[in-house]
Amino acid sequence: MHKLFYILLIAIFPISCSESVKPSSNSSHRNGYVKHAKGFDIEINGSVTKVWVNNPFEPTANGLVYTLYADSLRSIDPNSIQIPVKRVVCMSSTHVGFIGALGANSAIVGISGTKYVNNPKLWERVVNGQIAEVGYDQTLNYELLTRLKPDVIFVYGVSSESLSFIDKLKELGLKVVMVSDYLETSPLGRAEWIKFFGVFLGKKELADSIFSDVEVNYAKLAQSVEQLDTKPKVFLNLPFRDIWYFPGVDNYFVKLINDAGGSYVFPELTGSQSHPVSTEVAYKAGLSCDIWLNPGTANSLSDITNSDNRFSKFKSFSNARVFNNNKRVGQGGGNDFWESGVVHPEQILSDMIKIFHPELMPTDTLYFYRRLE
16 A cells, blocks of 8 residues: 555544554563654664564564674674664655754665655755655655665554565665664653664764653643643644544543644544544534644645534634644645654754643744644
8 A cells, every 4th residue: 555545643632553453562672762753662772773663563572683883794694783874765754854953864765755855955856867766655666766765765554564665675785774763652752763763863962862852842741731721622634525523532642732732633543543533422522612632734724614614613622722733734734743753853843732621832933833824
């Protein structure tokens, strides 16, 4: 199935894999460096760095181990990689966000879904032909990937079947690294994957500094609303192919809502995965909600009523408190919420607090979000 399908799913409603593939923590190598993320760990011993990535499809397994050498490549083992890597291919826009935040745009030579790039500098390189479109799944261009000679291909997968291309890449002698940031259930857990990219790119100190700032600022913002008694009820999304999906309470996006001083509309939904909810139940819940976030691809209130005029009866619609996360869309249509937003959840949290509790913030200017009119 093409990557576009998964991008649409994520863009329309917060989603994660089911509980059966939730990554597990391997306590045998936990050393405290990685604090929030559950999907990876790092251990540095001189010029050798060990990186563990939990296997998202076999949660009881030991996971994947990558050995990074800072001097010279000592092994033909496909999981041994010389660092810093200087030529990489990214199979997800979140990979692009992390690498861009580390100031390593020049390392990217190929991307799956170049039209979804938001970073202006990277977009310019795409337009100028300096970054190649490598395809995805059945359309993956193996010949092109071989010509690009990447040091590493960063991949992800939403099912074991969707990763059938990995064996082929390894047969071609290409280094493949699994990135499962999308399985993290907390905003800081996702953001901490910048440390993962930092060790591959030789930018550990910068990654540590960036994440430290994110962590501190996120905590300050969350603390600013902890004691509030009034919490607006928050509704989400639009129906996708006649099905309305809402994330479980352990989903990272619901945690953002809670940390911003909001009250999630469906606190009874368990886990981190998205749940299908009947249109009737969703519609009834939406009538009384104070705020509506992420209404699909809507750019205006009329876009929403064009899909179903009944939505105009929602309290949030009548009070013009409908906000979408598509303020920062690039020339090719890439949404920065899914690129740099993964690196900077504190900026998303700031937006949400301004939306939920505008009286607390010195300005109501939003970064990722915009009020629909």
